Amino acid sequence: MRYLAANYEHGREGLKQDYQQAFQLYCQAALKGDADSAYSLGFMYFNGRGKPRDLGLAVRWFKQAADAGDVHAQKMLARYSDLSPAEDSACKQAEPELKLVADANPNKQAVANWVNQIAPRYGIDPELVMAVIRAESGFNSTAVSNKNAQGLMQLIPATAARFGVADSWDPIQNIKGGTAYLHWLIRHFDGKVDLVLAAYNAGEGAVERYHGIPPYRETQNYVKQILAWYGKSLHPIPADLSIPPVSRQKT
Structure with a gap:
């Protein structure tokens, strides 16, 4: 961080x-x-x-x-020994756990508030997480794909389990799981955002197999769209949190 x-x-x-x-x-x-x-x-x-x-x-x-x-x-x-320290209301300990608002389909601002708290814990730019959520689910926490990818960051059950997500329909757990996966991908692909996004969509195995963005129309459009929103080709490599790799196949 x-x-x-x-x-x-x-x-x-x-x-x-x-x-x-x-x-x-x-x-x-x-x-x-x-x-x-x-x-x-x-x-x-x-x-x-x-x-x-x-x-x-x-x-x-x-x-x-x-x-x-x-x-x-x-x-x-x-x-400055003559000065007394003041209490900083802009930076103080939050609740031990984020409190989930009892809204099954939170709006974009609620999602942004959660992302701004969660993403820094993984050393990830919140703007990147928001761009992925926008592409994956359009900020719809009840979204589900024909591959059974679920929630805001469209986690398939195997990915959710690997990153400790017990309930993919819980927006906060879903964001944590997706952000943890982005953390691993950024480290794995040396901060190259296009490869990170391609792997998030098609699986890191496909990116490695094709030595770049796979020739899948869905994946290529996905990467192009998020890069247009995010506007950065490189992401600083975050510290190792000892998170194991996962396999995710959506395409």
Whole structure:
């Protein structure tokens, strides 16, 4: 998450500079105890980068980083020892588990809210997940294909089981399972978004067999459409979460 946050902060690895995305990713990582991300949050507040300049909030994050042994943060705390840390309402611990709204068919905004919370946990750009959901189900959580692919991210039962999804009709579980699969594919195909999308649609075995996008009209149109929406050909390679590969055949 820190790596992806830094790419958003500085506009690297084909990503458009986006301080808000960087802040949210740094926040998620800092809340998990990452000292470097805590320091980066402090730095953003200290310099007014994407947030109004606020020394009290900067000190709050410098203190967390310093307590974890970050030397740079310790120097900043010494420099501003007369300031008290402020509570950061923009970055605080969420509920242990996401709360599922009792809506069998959530609207696009509800899906976006879930994706924005789930995707960073896997080091995945939320915009990519949203583009895949748009192509797969049109944000319809009750969608089912003739191959029995189910829900928002159209998980077949084998894929769902491999990624620990007990109920593919549960929108949050479905997003987690599909995002976990994207995580594995991005690592497997070195962040090449066209191959990741082709494998999500046709299976990674087909991509490897054809040494590229398979000559299936459905898959080629699928890749072309999502690339047009997403607009990025490369995705930063996320950290290894030790998720096993799966086989998915839809075409």
